[in-house]
Amino acid sequence: MSAPSLVQAVAKRGWLNKMLKPVSNWYINAAGYRQMGLRADDLISEENETVLAALQRLSPKESYDRIYRIRRATQLSLTHKLLPKNEWTTQEEDVPYLRPLIDQIEAELAEKDALDTLAVVKN
């Protein structure tokens, strides 16, 4: 589920971060998911075990809100419309609520893998 990413490298370097911020903002705008009332994490493909497990761990309210946003976006897509400007997702609302859970689950799976392939050597 996690792809190779340069996010950490950019975040560490303040000058690089400042330089790439406008590019990032333009990209998010062009992607157009905010105009449909979605958050970035709503777009994560749920057809794999890790994301399914993460979705199980969402609180009932977060899960309900997510499904509402997705249904609303589907309806917009069907009618070829966008939301009015005051209903677009704002920068503050667009928090990664699913990413941390996915990272947690991936860490657990990686740990399980490491423990399964442990080599024990007695002195």
Add this chain to the structure above:
Amino acid sequence: MISRSALSRGSQLALRRPAAAKTAQRGFAAAASPAASYEPTTIAGVKVASRDDSGPTTRLAVVAKAGTRYEPLPGLTVGLEEFAFKAGTQNTNKRTALRITRESELLGGQLQAYHTREAVVLQASFLREDLPYFTELLAEVISETKYTTHEFHELVENCIHEKQAKLDSAAIALDAAHNVAFHSGLGSPLYPTVDTPTSSYLNENSVAAFANLAYNKANIAVVADGASQAGLEKWVEPFFKGVPATSSGNLNTAASKYFGGEQRVAKNGKNAIVIAFPGASLGVPHPETSVLVGLLGGVSNIKWSPGFSLLAKATAANPGAEAFAHNYAYSDAGLLAIQITGKGAAVGKVAVEAVKGLKAIAAGGVSKEDLTKAIAKAKFNLLSASEVSGTGLVHAGANLLAGGKPIQVAETLKALEGVTAEKLQAAAKKLLEGKASVSAVGDLHVLPYAEDLGLKV
């Protein structure tokens, strides 16, 4: 803790073999007998009771005053017990439940979490040389467990449902007897049944709040059976530093009061009757109760023979039922319980015989032979309980928490030998004059009422 770098594929995990361990090993011909009592100390604000038998294994337990008696809401003790070792402590340096399990398996240790009416016990059994690892592990489980929602739903709830399905008539009858005897506190059920409503009380947040109240230095005792005092002094201090000294709230510590009464529960399956009287508590020595338990008996130490105690004779006359007597000793109260389980009407008949026998003791006293047998049985029960390593752990911890001294075996033995027939008769009379606690579970059509048995409720 086994460091994270050791887990990378292909790297070596060297098991420690310090030279000192070799000198600690004793040959099989070693003749020293184990110390019978636990020595209480305080190490860095933590109450510690230890007993060293110089054997190859150690049992280390953290006993917390968080049993069903002290739970603020129903089901919390059970939740706390189930979260131990299952929930992770997932901060940067700490470990998940899976890692805890795998590491313990590699070291050959065994982890258990269980509870009694007065305590929640987290116990680890391991080889002597792994004392530092398991001391750290127990301290970490106490102070750093994260009580997460998904672990509650995926692990804890399912375990609780499984254990609830295993509750049989005998367990329910004993819980019911405690309930009518003590009402709240000690009367809370040891394990909530399937029909007990706990869903509004038991969730990960209430368990976390309970853990905050329960797991702090003022409320726990560390009990070690088979560890050296020096080792404990070295390792308890650094690892238990993270455990808070006190908690913000208070657990309800009302004194126990005996009430008495009767409770009948209809249930499919076996029949069970529990006849209970106020018994001997841990603090106040009452040798007459132990001897009475020996006299009533029921459990024979001789194979293929049911024995000749009162209850054994009653069950021999009414096949299909089993009976035994036991004194449940708690910190400030006790319950002397005669537990009868079986099929059909035999259970009721044995109950009638048992009460008749008790009345006979109260009226006419005991024969010399029976008294000798009863005292011998009581002495054996006491000695075998303190000799077998592992048992007595919870008692030592509970005693330490209550502020009393651990049970002194030698003095108790002497007191047992001093019980006479008159004292026993007086004790039995006193029991029958007060209110009894009677519970009947099963086919209520055939199970007698307390009045039919001749008891006062």
